[in-house]
Amino acid sequence: MRLVRSILARKRTLFVCNECGGDAAGWSGKCPHCGAWNTMVEEVIAKLPGKPLSHGLISLPVPLTEITEVSGERLVTGIGELDRVLGGGVLRGSVNLIGGEPGIGKSTLMLQLSSELARRGEKVLYATGEESPEQVAGRARRINSLQDNIIILAATDLDTVLNNLVNSDCTIVIIDSIQTLYSADLSSAPGSVSQVRHCTAELIRVCKARRISAFIVGHVTKTGSLAGPKVLEHLVDSVIYFEGEGDRLYRLLRAAKNRFGSTNELGVFEMTKEGLKSISEVSSYFLRRDDACRAGTVITAVMEGTRPFLVEVQALTSTTRYGYPQRSVNGMDSRRLPMLLAVLEKRCGMDLGNQDVYVNVAGGASLTDPGADLGVCLAVASSRLEKPVREGITVSSEIGLGGELRPVTHFDLRLREVLCLGFTGLAGAAEDASNAGRGAEGFSNLIDSIGSLLSSRKEKGGDWL
Incomplete structure (x- = not known):
C-alpha cells in the first residue's frame, strides 16, 4: 500500500502546448505562453530515478581569443x-x-x-x-x-x-x-x-x-x-x-x-x-509563354536568395455584385494588395472602388520580393483597361506610396535571366535601368510606366475611368 502511494505521488498531470512547449497546471482554451488556441494537451509527468548531472568530461571556460578556427x-x-x-x-x-x-x-x-x-x-x-x-x-x-x-x-x-x-x-x-x-x-x-x-x-x-x-x-x-x-x-x-x-x-x-x-x-x-x-531552369516551371500577351497577365522577375526567376502574375477585375468590392490574392501577402490598389486609385486616377480585384501568381509560387509590386499594379491596370502589356517586356520594381518606382536588389541578375529566356527587356526603376545597360527600361513613377508599357491595342471595351 505504501509502495502504491509512493508511485502515485511521483506522477503529476500537466497540460503542455503543442506550439511553444509551455506547460500549465490546468487546461485552458488559450495557451498562456504563446496565445495559441486549442493547443493544450494533457500529459502525465512521472518522476523517474534521477541520473547524474554530468556525463563524461566537464567543460571548462576558455577565452574567446584562444579558440582556434575550425572550418566545417x-x-x-x-x-x-x-x-x-x-x-x-x-x-x-x-x-x-x-x-x-x-x-x-x-x-x-x-x-x-x-x-x-x-x-x-x-x-x-x-x-x-x-x-x-x-x-x-x-x-x-x-x-x-x-x-x-x-x-x-x-x-x-x-x-x-x-x-x-x-x-x-x-x-x-x-x-x-x-x-x-x-x-x-x-x-x-x-x-x-x-x-x-x-x-x-x-x-x-x-x-x-x-x-x-x-x-x-x-x-x-x-x-x-x-x-x-x-x-x-x-x-x-x-x-x-x-x-x-x-x-x-x-x-x-x-x-x-x-x-x-x-x-x-x-x-x-x-x-x-x-x-x-x-x-x-526554374522559370520554365513558373512561366507559360502563350499567356504572356493576354490582358491582365504580366511577366515579373523576382529573386529568391541569389537565384533570379520569372513568374506570371495574373489579375482580373470585374464589376462588383455585392455591397463591398472583393479583394482576393493568391501567392503573395494579402495585406500588400489593398495598398497597391490605393496607389493606383490615388496616384493614377484609376477607379477601382466598384471593381472586384483578383490577383494570382501562376504555378503555385509564393512571392515575398517587393520587386513584384510593379507586376501586380501593371496586371490590375491591364485587366481594368483591357490592354495587354507590350510583347517581350518583363517588369521588376517596388512601388512606393507616392507612386514612385523604387530600386530592387540584383537588377542586373534579373535582366540577365530575362534576356537569356528570349525576352526583349526588363522595365523597372530609372535608377536600376541607368546602371544595367542594354535591355533595361526605366521609369520614375507608376503612371508613366502604365502609359508606356501597356499596348495601345484593346481586347474589348472599357476606358480609363
Whole structure:
C-alpha cells in the first residue's frame, strides 16, 4: 500500500502546448505562453530515478581569443537543389529538420539523399518508424536508390536507434519520423511534446559528439508549421520545409532556418515515377509563354536568395455584385494588395472602388520580393483597361506610396535571366535601368510606366475611368 502511494505521488498531470512547449497546471482554451488556441494537451509527468548531472568530461571556460578556427567540412549530396538550399552541401555534424505534409515526398527525398551520399562513400543509418524494411526497399528499387552502404533499421525505441548509431561506423543518420520515436525514460505517448523534445535533444547530443550528420523528418500541423514545440527549431541547425500541392508534379524546398547558409534560397523538384528530379531552369516551371500577351497577365522577375526567376502574375477585375468590392490574392501577402490598389486609385486616377480585384501568381509560387509590386499594379491596370502589356517586356520594381518606382536588389541578375529566356527587356526603376545597360527600361513613377508599357491595342471595351 505504501509502495502504491509512493508511485502515485511521483506522477503529476500537466497540460503542455503543442506550439511553444509551455506547460500549465490546468487546461485552458488559450495557451498562456504563446496565445495559441486549442493547443493544450494533457500529459502525465512521472518522476523517474534521477541520473547524474554530468556525463563524461566537464567543460571548462576558455577565452574567446584562444579558440582556434575550425572550418566545417561540407558533403556535396549530388542533389543540386538540396545543396543550394543547404548552402552548398551538408555540413559534417549538422542536425537538419525536414518538414512537410503527408505524401509530399519527404521519405522519397531522404531515400534519394541516402543513395547519393552512399555513392560518395558515406555510410547511412536509415531509421524508419512508419514503414517496414520491405516497403523502404521497394521504394528504393523503384527510384533506383539501392546501395550497400544504406542500413535500414525499423525501430521506434530511441535507445535502440542510439545503440545502433554508436556501435556502427555510420556517418549519416536519417530519422523518419521523429513523431514515431519514443523514449522509455518518459511515460508520455510517442509524438507528444515531451517525447519529441527529449528524443531530438538526445539525437543532437550523440550526433554532435561524434560528428554525425542527421536528418530528422517531422510532420506539419494543419496551419503548416512543424508539429511539436517551437523549441525544436532552436535545437537543430536548419529547418527545411518541403512544400507542394497534391495535384501538382512540382515540389518546393525552402529553408526557414539555416545556421550555415542563407534562408532565402529556393529549391524546385519534379515528382516523377523514378523519384524527385531537380529543376535547374526554374522559370520554365513558373512561366507559360502563350499567356504572356493576354490582358491582365504580366511577366515579373523576382529573386529568391541569389537565384533570379520569372513568374506570371495574373489579375482580373470585374464589376462588383455585392455591397463591398472583393479583394482576393493568391501567392503573395494579402495585406500588400489593398495598398497597391490605393496607389493606383490615388496616384493614377484609376477607379477601382466598384471593381472586384483578383490577383494570382501562376504555378503555385509564393512571392515575398517587393520587386513584384510593379507586376501586380501593371496586371490590375491591364485587366481594368483591357490592354495587354507590350510583347517581350518583363517588369521588376517596388512601388512606393507616392507612386514612385523604387530600386530592387540584383537588377542586373534579373535582366540577365530575362534576356537569356528570349525576352526583349526588363522595365523597372530609372535608377536600376541607368546602371544595367542594354535591355533595361526605366521609369520614375507608376503612371508613366502604365502609359508606356501597356499596348495601345484593346481586347474589348472599357476606358480609363
